[in-house]
Amino acid sequence: MANAEQTAADLDAAAASSVSSAARQRTLHTPGDGHMWVMVLGDLIIFGAYFIIFMVHRAMKPQEFLASEVHLNINIGVLNTLVLLASSWFIARSVQAARADDHAQARRLTYLGGLCGVAFILIKAYEWSTKIDQGYTISTNEFFMFYYMLTGVHLFHVSLGLLILSITLRELRNPRRCRLFMVEAGATYWHMVDLLWIVIFALLYVMR
Amino acid sequence: MTTTAARTTTYAWIVLSAITIVSWWLAPGHTRGAAAVASVPITVAVVLLGFIKGRMIIRYFMEVRTAPRWLKLFTDAWLIILWAGVLAIYLY
Numbered sequence: 396m397a398n399a400e401q402t403a404a405d406l407d408a409a410a411a412s413s414v415s416s417a418a419r420q421r422t423l424h425t426p427g428d429g430h431m432w433v434m435v436l437g438d439l440i441i442f443g444a445y446f447i448i449f450m451v452h453r454a455m456k457p458q459e460f461l462a463s464e465v466h467l468n469i470n471i472g473v474l475n476t477l478v479l480l481a482s483s484w485f486i487a488r489s490v491q492a493a494r495a496d497d498h499a500q501a502r503r504l505t506y507l508g509g510l511c512g513v514a515f516i517l518i519k520a521y522e523w524s525t526k527i528d529q530g531y532t533i534s535t536n537e538f539f540m541f542y543y544m545l546t547g548v549h550l551f552h553v554s555l556g557l558l559i560l561s562i563t564l565r566e567l568r569n570p571r572r573c574r575l576f577m578v579e580a581g582a583t584y585w586h587m588v589d590l591l592w593i594v595i596f597a598l599l600y601v602m603r
Numbered sequence: 604m605t606t607t608a609a610r611t612t613t614y615a616w617i618v619l620s621a622i623t624i625v626s627w628w629l630a631p632g633h634t635r636g637a638a639a640v641a642s643v644p645i646t647v648a649v650v651l652l653g654f655i656k657g658r659m660i661i662r663y664f665m666e667v668r669t670a671p672r673w674l675k676l677f678t679d680a681w682l683i684i685l686w687a688g689v690l691a692i693y694l695y
Contacts, residue, residue: 425674426666436677443685450692457641461631465639469630476623484616487664491608579666586664590657596623597653598689601630603642 426490427580435587438552442591445548449541449598456537461603463538466531471522472600475515476592482511483589486560486582493578498570501578505567508585509560512553519550545595549588556588615663622652646693654686 425432453460485508492501523543526532533543563581566573629649631639661678662668 423669423671424666425670432674436681439678439681443681446685447688447692450689454692454695461639461641465631469627472630473623473627476626477620480616480619480623483660483664484612487612487616487666488609490666491612583665586660589664590660593656593660594653594685597626597649601626602646602649602693603631603639 427583428576431580431583435583438587438591442548442594445545446594446598449545452537452541459536460538463531463536463542464599464603466526466529467542467600468522468525469600471518472596475518475522476596478511478515478518479589479592482508482515483586485511486585489563490578490582493567493573493575496570498567498573502564502567505560505564509557509564512557512560512585512588516550516553519546542599545599549591549595552588552591556585559584612663615659619656619659622656626652643694647690650686650690650693653689654682657682657686 485504489501489504489508492498492504523546526539526542531539533540559581563578566577566581626649629645658679661682665678667674667678
């Protein structure tokens with residue numbers, strides 16, 4: 396009898412927990428915290444302005460910009476895009492792992508995401524050095540001025556992103572005190588770095 | 604629940620990477636030495652693909668898909684203003 400009561404209570408508890416998880420799934424949730432979103436949305440507006448300014452200058456000298464664009468290495472551009480997309484996948488999976496309380500897995504995925512970020516910086520450094528060797532510098536023309544400026548400011552954001560990921564790692568190191576919103580906020584910033592690169596890649600390397 | 608979310612993230616990543624590889628084929632960088640030719644259809648395609656990629660990163664990676672309405676509206680407005688602006692300036 397006592398056993399049956401306990402089973403019924405267990406079933407009730409299970410039902411209640413499944414209802415609450417379904418409700419949680421439906422509830423809207425702002426990933427991270429408000430401060431991070433203020434920073435990210437602010438950055439998006441500032442970069443948006445850079446991109447529009449780039450387009451205005453491009454529209455004034457379309458031939459010069461297109462002729463210069465040909466000298467960029469599309470293979471490296473695509474490779475770096477794939478590297479950043481992979482890093483974003485690692486970081487997005489890391490947040491999901493942290494949510495499932497699998498902190499060891501979340502840490503591993505964050506390391507892999509950060510490693511991709513380091514690879515991006517190294518590939519970009521190689522790209523810059525080959526451009527400089529070929530004689531294309533910031534003073535070559537307006538296109539290269541924008542190329543170094545946009546990729547340079549973006550590179551600074553990648554470095555800042557790596558610093559933020561190291562804070563995420565510190566957060567994940569102590570599962571009992573891990574604050575999920577900190578992990579989410581770090582991921583939000585990292586994905587913004589990816590998002591901005593997607594636009595830079597389209598405008599500098601691909602459009603004609 | 605976790606596995607569904609993981610699968611969705613992975614699908615988004617595969618589509619994003621596939622679009623990137625298609626972009627390689629669209630770019631003018633292969634015509635090393637030869638003059639690149641301006642192309643409205645290619646640029647329109649690049650703008651559309653850029654919009655789709657950006658929206659996928661925002662919705663699936665940044666998890667705005669399940670975020671409050673104001674965040675969805677703000678990020679959509681950013682994407683539309685940016686890419687419509689880029690295209691309008693290019694065509695003008």
